[in-house]
Amino acid sequence: MKLLEGKTVLVTGGSTGIGRAAAIGAAQHGADVAINYVASDEKAESCIAEVEALGRRGIAVKGDVALPETATDFVAKAVEAFGKVDVMVSNAGICPFHAFLDMPVETVDRTFRVNLHGAYYMVQAAANQMVKQGHGGVIVAVSSISALVGGEFQTHYTPTKAGVHSLMQSAAIALGKHGIRCNSVLPGTILTEINKDDLADEAKRRYMEERTPLGRLGMPEDLAGPIVFLASDMAAYVTGAALLVDGGMFVNLQ
Ligand SMILES: NC(=O)C1=CN([C@@H]2O[C@H](COP(=O)(O)OP(=O)(O)OC[C@H]3O[C@@H](n4cnc5c(N)ncnc54)[C@H](OP(=O)(O)O)[C@@H]3O)[C@@H](O)[C@H]2O)C=CC1
Numbered sequence: 001m002k003l004l005e006g007k008t009v010l011v012t013g014g015s016t017g018i019g020r021a022a023a024i025g026a027a028q029h030g031a032d033v034a035i036n037y038v039a040s041d042e043k044a045e046s047c048i049a050e051v052e053a054l055g056r057r058g059i060a061v062k063g064d065v066a067l068p069e070t071a072t073d074f075v076a077k078a079v080e081a082f083g084k085v086d087v088m089v090s091n092a093g094i095c096p097f098h099a100f101l102d103m104p105v106e107t108v109d110r111t112f113r114v115n116l117h118g119a120y121y122m123v124q125a126a127a128n129q130m131v132k133q134g135h136g137g138v139i140v141a142v143s144s145i146s147a148l149v150g151g152e153f154q155t156h157y158t159p160t161k162a163g164v165h166s167l168m169q170s171a172a173i174a175l176g177k178h179g180i181r182c183n184s185v186l187p188g189t190i191l192t193e194i195n196k197d198d199l200a201d202e203a204k205r206r207y208m209e210e211r212t213p214l215g216r217l218g219m220p221e222d223l224a225g226p227i228v229f230l231a232s233d234m235a236a237y238v239t240g241a242a243l244l245v246d247g248g249m250f251v252n253l254q
């Protein structure tokens, strides 16, 4: 059964990792897809090639989500190509691991601007388009298990993920009257570019695997199903919710 037949789905940070898996998952479920990305031209093109190989339409729009104009431009280009926006997956993010006491101001500012300001601008731009269209819509934000727990080298990152989680709760209230649902997914540790260097440390990787009741770290594709589900009518009465997708890592105290 195809869950997103005829829908237009926008994904930020769609060139690699979780965003790419969400874009391809949406296309597999019948959606046309627009992705945003900031640097990886070839990877963005190859994502769109995969979308088109599935018989769906796709466009890639380059832009830094930290800038508000990237959001309005992304939405405008998607509307130009496909006529509407049904779903926004706000996913783009960075996590430059660094110790707390000597954290550079620039690293803090950039992480906040990309992960939190970027999500805010994208969600707002998509919501304005959905309100204008007048037939509701869906926003799914990629938050993190890190919205709920800390990380020694993520003191600049975890507050942004808590912020994204909170943004979805408030947006669900602000946008419910327009028929727009807002939810977040909270991935655990998923093997992507964002943590390639961090998990190159064999001992750390083994420790993270052992903390996971399902016995393995996540793959980007593990997020595609939950994101497609939340974007679909199967989740028609789900808003303001947060779905952990972490192999059980969060509940594993002892
Ligand atoms: N991997 C994990 O364990 C977890 C990840 N997450 C979250 O998932 C999201 C996706 O990360 P993940 O797939 O792991 O990492 P990746 O590094 O594989 O993907 C990040 C994506 O975001 C894009 N991006 C980065 N900065 C910007 C920017 N300024 N403007 C526009 N696009 C940008 C990248 O584009 P480009 O390739 O062009 O640089 C890329 O498409 C992030 O929000 C992250 O916080 C949450 C929990 C766990």
Ligand SMILES: C[C@H](O)[C@@H]1OC(=O)[C@H](O)[C@@H]1O
Pocket: 095, 143, 144, 145, 146, 151, 161, 187, 188, 189, 190, 194, 195, 198
């Ligand atoms: C980048 C980390 O490996 C990843 O990001 C998160 O949000 C979680 O903390 C994961 O461990």
